[in-house]
Amino acid sequence: MYIWLLLLIAYIPFQIALNPSSNFDLASIRVFIILLFVFYLCKNIIIKKGINKLHFKNLQAISLLFFLTLTGISLISAENIFWGLRKIIFFLSIFPLYFLTVALVKKSDQIKKIILILIGSAILSSFIGLFQFLAQFIFSLEKVYAFWIINIMPIFSGFNLGAMILAYPSLLVNINGQTIMRAFSFFSDPHMFSFYLGLILPLGIAYSLLIKNKKILFLNFSLLFFVLLLTFTRGAYIAIIVSFIFLAFLIYRYLRNKKMAFLLLLILIIFIIPITPISDRFYSTFNLSEGSNIGRLEMWEQSSKIALINFWQGVGLGNYSLTVNARFDYRNPVTAHNLYLDIFSEMGIFALFIWLFLILGTISKLFWRLRKTDDEKEKCLLIGLIGSLLYFSIHSCFETAIYSPIVLALLMISLGLSTVVLQKYASKNHPF
Numbered sequence: 001m002y003i004w005l006l007l008l009i010a011y012i013p014f015q016i017a018l019n020p021s022s023n024f025d026l027a028s029i030r031v032f033i034i035l036l037f038v039f040y041l042c043k044n045i046i047i048k049k050g051i052n053k054l055h056f057k058n059l060q061a062i063s064l065l066f067f068l069t070l071t072g073i074s075l076i077s078a079e080n081i082f083w084g085l086r087k088i089i090f091f092l093s094i095f096p097l098y099f100l101t102v103a104l105v106k107k108s109d110q111i112k113k114i115i116l117i118l119i120g121s122a123i124l125s126s127f128i129g130l131f132q133f134l135a136q137f138i139f140s141l142e143k144v145y146a147f148w149i150i151n152i153m154p155i156f157s158g159f160n161l162g163a164m165i166l167a168y169p170s171l172l173v174n175i176n177g178q179t180i181m182r183a184f185s186f187f188s189d190p191h192m193f194s195f196y197l198g199l200i201l202p203l204g205i206a207y208s209l210l211i212k213n214k215k216i217l218f219l220n221f222s223l224l225f226f227v228l229l230l231t232f233t234r235g236a237y238i239a240i241i242v243s244f245i246f247l248a249f250l251i252y253r254y255l256r257n258k259k260m261a262f263l264l265l266l267i268l269i270i271f272i273i274p275i276t277p278i279s280d281r282f283y284s285t286f287n288l289s290e291g292s293n294i295g296r297l298e299m300w301e302q303s304s305k306i307a308l309i310n311f312w313q314g315v316g317l318g319n320y321s322l323t324v325n326a327r328f329d330y331r332n333p334v335t336a337h338n339l340y341l342d343i344f345s346e347m348g349i350f351a352l353f354i355w356l357f358l359i360l361g362t363i364s365k366l367f368w369r370l371r372k373t374d375d376e377k378e379k380c381l382l383i384g385l386i387g388s389l390l391y392f393s394i395h396s397c398f399e400t401a402i403y404s405p406i407v408l409a410l411l412m413i414s415l416g417l418s419t420v421v422l423q424k425y426a427s428k429n430h431p432f
Contacts, residue, residue: 001040002104008032008097010117012409013125013196014186017158025158027405030093037096040103058423059365060415061102063358064095070351071317078316079323083330087318087403094408101416106424111381111417112210115203118413122200123220126227129185129193133230136181145171145181156186160331170333173232175277183230192404194236197228198391199410201240202247205264206384209255210377225267229278234285235398237278241268243391250383254370296337296398303336307345314348339396362418363389369422381421388414 008029015029056065068091075084105111136144149171170189173182187193201224208217228236244264252261271282284290288297306315306323315323320342321334328334336342344352363386370382392401392411401407 001036001043002110004036005100005104006113006117008036009114009413010121012406013121015156015406017154017156019159025160027158029405029409030090033097033100033409034093037100040100056099058102058419059361060098060358060419063354063361064098064415067351067354067358068092068095070347070354074314074317074347074351076316077310077313078319080319081316083318083322084316086330090403090405091408094405094412097409098412098416098419101413102419102423105417105420108377108381108424111420112207114413114417115207115384118200118410119204119207119217119220119224122197122204122224125185125193126197126223129183129227129230130223132185133181133183133227141179141181152186153188157188173281175232176280182232183227187406188404190231191233191235191399192401192407194228194231194233195392195395195399195401195404195407196410197224197231198236198239198243198395199388199407199414201225201228202243202387202391203384203414205247205251205260205387206380209251209257209260209380209383229270232277232281234281235395237271237282238285238398239391239395241271242394243387244268246390247383247387250370250386254379254383255376299335299337300341303338303341303345307341310345310348312348312350314344314346314351317346320346335400337399339400339402342400358415359389359393362415363393365422366418378421381417385414385418385421389418 011032012029015027018026018028018031020026056062068088071084071088071091075081075088078084101114105114132144132148170191171181171184172179182190184190184193187196201221204217204221204224208221211217225240228240244267248261248264251257251264270276270278273279285293287293302324303320306320318330320336321328321332323345324334336345340352340356343355366382366386366389370379370386373379373382392414395401402411
């Protein structure tokens with residue numbers, strides 16, 4: 001079953017969308033996760049007559065189950081319960097990947113294989129994104145944009161989501177008066193693609209510290225980082241800056257690797273070098289008179305008001321956009337553009353607390369373990385997982401990515417690996 005888990009992980013960024021009906025898209029990765037999870041349960045309950053209860057007795061598992069319970073409770077105040085049920089079914093189809101990771105990963109070599117597969121898939125996805133970005137300067141923006149939207153997008157994002165993207169385009173960006181297409185590979189938009197790359201980059205750094213041939217991995221790391229820049233996602237820029245600074249500190253402090261720490265800080269200079277598309281996009285983050293920034297501040301203000309009015313229970317999972325505009329259909333781009341405000345406004349303060357407890361609690365446990373251990377391999381894994389979760393936490397201040405099947409699946413894997421590392425190293429005879 002571990003082999004099937006590896007295949008599932010490799011498939012994550014390339015998953016094909018299913019269209020069971022004319023108005024319904026379904027990410028195939030969700031189907032495969034459920035099938036593998038059901039097979040795992042049947043195998044262990046029927047054949048082995050039981051499952052390991054330790055998989056459910058940890059901070060991450062308890063938090064996920066409690067969070068799922070609160071999503072159901074939030075529907076009491078929902079205007080459209082069906083919208084909320086669709087979101088709950090979505091969570092139920094992705095959360096099992098956490099339990100599969102915890103149950104099937106038992107050795108350090110297995111963890112390293114998972115990280116290697118994540119890196120390999122990200123490299124292939126980045127090559128596609130790079131080709132996509134460069135093609136517009138060869139064949140023209142209009143031709144490449146039309147080709148990708150008409151022929152590629154429906155295959156991987158679904159016909160309905162593709163139609164919504166056309167109605168609310170986020171694939172283009174204006175840099176110094178020139179409109180260009182951002183890199184987004186097979187993803188639905190550049191923001192989710194940057195989330196995906198940002199979650200994997202710290203794991204790639206950790207893996208590079210574990211192997212001898214660092215030159216090849218450095219080239220791959222450079223590709224992932226460069227393509228992330230080409231998404232022109234400002235939230236990703238801020239998240240990568242914060243996470244790289246923190247990673248540099250951890251690597252210098254606990255691994256005594258001055259070269260890697262210096263390299264991570266040196267890379268960040270690209271954001272401040274003047275008169276480049278990257279720095280122009282980064283500096284625009286702080287331009288409060290810029291249109292999208294004004295819009296985002298207004299969204300944050302609006303969602304904060306909705307959250308405070310519906311403090312305890314929220315307006316109901318999936319009902320935020322309906323509260324903003326009662327005429328919206330289910331598929332619309334309206335969110336708070338802030339994961340924490342989204343959770344607060346839709347599910348209430350307790351759900352927000354549980355989510356923060358899940359992510360920040362995991363980071364704190366990983367950091368606590370990092371301070372205690374003397375094992376270099378363990379330190380590398382811990383630092384990579386801390387960086388990945390930290391990136392997710394920072395970028396989530398600007399986007400709501402937990403409704404992306406790819407990003408949520410990757411988060412479940414990161415949380416699962418965190419649990420495995422913490423549990424294995426907590427045992428006396430750990431296999432690492």
